[in-house]
Amino acid sequence: MQWDDARIFLAVAREGSFSSAAKRLGVQHSTVSRRIRALEKKLATPLVERKASGYILTEAGEELNHSASRIESELLSFEVAVGGQADDVAGELRITAIANMASTVLMPYFARFSAAYPRIELSVQVTNDSVRLSEREADIAIRQTNKPSENLIGTRLTTVASAVYGARDYCAAVKSGQATEKWIGVDCCEYHRIWTKQAWPQAEHEFYVDETSLTLAALKEGLGVGFLPCFLGDNDPYLVRFREPEKQHELGLWLLYHRDLRNTKRVTLFREHMQREIKQAVVLFEGTEPLTK
Template sequence: MQWDDLRIFLAVARDGSISGAAKRMNIQHSTVSRRIRLLETQLGTRLIERKKSGYELTAAGAELKMAAGKMEMEVLEVEGALGGQESHVAGELRVSAINNMASSVLMPIFASFTETYPDIELHVQVSNKYVSLAERHADIAIRLTNTPLDTLVGIRLTNVASAVYGERNYLKALRASSAKQKWLGVECCAFHQSWTNAACPDHRHSLFVDDTLLTLAALKQGLGLAYLPCFMGDNDDQLERFRAPDPIHDLGLWLLYHPDLRRTKRVRVFREHMVAQIGDQSALFEGRRPMHNLRLK
């Protein structure tokens, strides 16, 4: 057996599909299928079975998943022990980040990381949902939370402040009492949903959105008020703050990874890079960026 074949099998076992494993490992669907069949031939037994709901492990497949997972931990331990002795760092690093951050404020930081470490293959995966680092869906997760899982290790990079925003002309009319106060129905996350429910207790909304990028687009159309992270709202000239940031709404921006990866050099250098870069932009994340002609209510 080849370790690469076991890595492919682990990806299929964890994802539950060949297409998902192929996407995660950046290889062809046909290659994954062929390597799984070869592995089954070498072992003389079926490892996965196709069901209507996807692929399921056989009893032998479940045993191999456990054994291959232990081998993966050993490989990571060796990599961590030896990697620290070398100045050169290379390999693949998969980072799961939130959509609105990855496509905006984090992208320049990712770009500078790839320039500094050109031999690291940085794979940025966008997801606002739970990502299992134990199942190696990603090596690192960048998440907004005040309660990170205690099974993970990491570092709180900064606080992310939020405020209530609206389009400039809409707010001007609202303050002049010529427009009605209306709120967007925000369903992107539990945080923004609960804050909106508290601010608009009658729950009457003419438009609902389930992503902060959609919230931003709707606000720019003058469709009402909504909470946005300050790094988004303060960066758009069409928007103004309607209410100042309240510390009760602060969320921690965490860089998280599985304890097995704490000694992996790729993870260490990425963590150090993020700490330095985020520190330089802390005012933006914390809502302390100087604003011009800001009228708060």
């Protein structure tokens, strides 16, 4: 067997479909299908079986899954060990962060890190979904959570506060009785969805969005009020706080990585850099000192 065959098989086993595996690997659906069928022919046994809900592993597929996962783990451990020993700090460092943070408040921090360590190739991807750090889909994940995964280690960088915001004129009109209070329906994350339901239990919305940047744009158009992290809401001159931050709406900002990477120099340098940067801007994240507008 070639390792590349096993790698494609592992993607199918983990994703449950050829199309999802192809998306994860960055190849065509037909490529995954062809390689799996060729592997089954080479081994003279079926590895996956198609069901209504997707693909499931056969008994042979389960055995290959265990073996290939062990090999992958050994290869990744070797890669980490070699990278951690290098005196010359260089190579790729893959970061995954939430879109509304990566494209706004975090981008200057990333830029200054790249300037300080030009031989480190910083690769930033944005996703609100979980990534498998143990399988090296990314080296570091920057996440807002109060319950980081138990199989990861990391550093709590700060607390991220959220408040309810609205357009300046719209909030003034609501508070003076000249406009009706309306809430924007959100589905950008579980936190904002739950908080909105608690704050507006009648769950009546004239406008819905599924991403924080859309919430920000909708608020500026006066379409209602809604939750935003303070680092976004306080920085926009068109918005004001409709309700102040509350303790129950605070989230920890974590820098997470797999325990095998704890001694890797690239990870250590990035962690220390982010700690320094965020320490200088802690009031922006905690919402304790909104900017004068």
